């Protein structure tokens with residue numbers, strides 16, 4: 001049952017992202033998009049451990065987090081289309097998703113910016129609730145990363161750090177940067193760590209099993225947990241192009257994308273018939289969500305968020 005639910009979420013994230021890929025060339029979405037294709041299993045598995053009352057925050061690449069936290073596909077599509085029933089009222093776009101009802105406090109495009117905010121969220125969180133932040137390897141090049149780990153460790157905060165290590169900050173590989181294995185910094189700050197190599201991190205069922213044993217300690221005041229998930233980005237840093245085919249990342253990356261496809265790895269835990277049934281249901285959900293988002297009213301041209309929210 002758990003495997004089916006995890007597969008359903010990976011399938012939902014993939015299908016939503018593919019819908020964006022399909023419609024984006026028509027210029028209907030006026031915001032940049034950073035797609036999660038290739039990395040879907042991480043949010044899917046992590047968010048199974050989070051309830052609506054566990055505040056969470058993400059980055060510029062957070063469609064997967066929004067959906068896995070329970071956000072509606074209509075709210076996401078409408079946000080990208082700049083419609084008033086978007087999850088952020090149509091003002092935020094892809095990088096600024098909010099869903100307070102489900103405990104998604106926001107997502108931010110400032111690399112590393114979510115980390116200190118998550119520390120504040122954890123400070124205001126009462127046991128057994130926890131806070132969670134999902135961020136990329138690029139955030140580990142920021143000073144705020146060190147400060148957040150250090151403070152969370154010192155105060156034994158109930159904070160789940162999840163690093164999606166796709167080894168790239170835009171097109172710069174971790175080999176050319178300061179920190180290729182972020183969990184070492186967490187270890188240096190006496191934060192408990194867990195490493196998910198790509199075959200585990202891109203398989204939601206395996207990743208779920210890896211994390212499961214750690215959640216009791218985290219929820220009962222044992223201090224923060226840092227999970228580093230190795231993964232691979234399937235498409236361009238930003239937008240819908242295939243940057244590997246354009247030569248912006250080495251061809252070997254395409255091999256990783258193929259070999260560690262989260263939909264295939266997670267799908268191996270259930271039978272083909274069930275997989276096809278789930279995929280069919282998800283296809284219908286996503287198509288009708290997009291159609292419904294398209295019917296939502298657009299924002300008034302020229303109106304600013306402050307005027308709309310605080311008239």
Ligand SMILES: Cc1ncc(C[n+]2csc(CCOP(=O)(O)OP(=O)(O)O)c2C)c(N)n1
Nearest residue numbers: 061109110111136137138139166168169170
């Ligand atoms: C403080 C800051 N510096 C630079 C940027 C430009 N920028 C946007 S995304 C990005 C790369 C982020 O890489 P990573 O954190 O690994 O996330 P990924 O895109 O790989 O998911 C950069 C440098 C930014 N948004 N904020």
Ligand SMILES: [Mg+2]
Nearest residue numbers: 136137168169
């Ligand atoms: Mg990265």
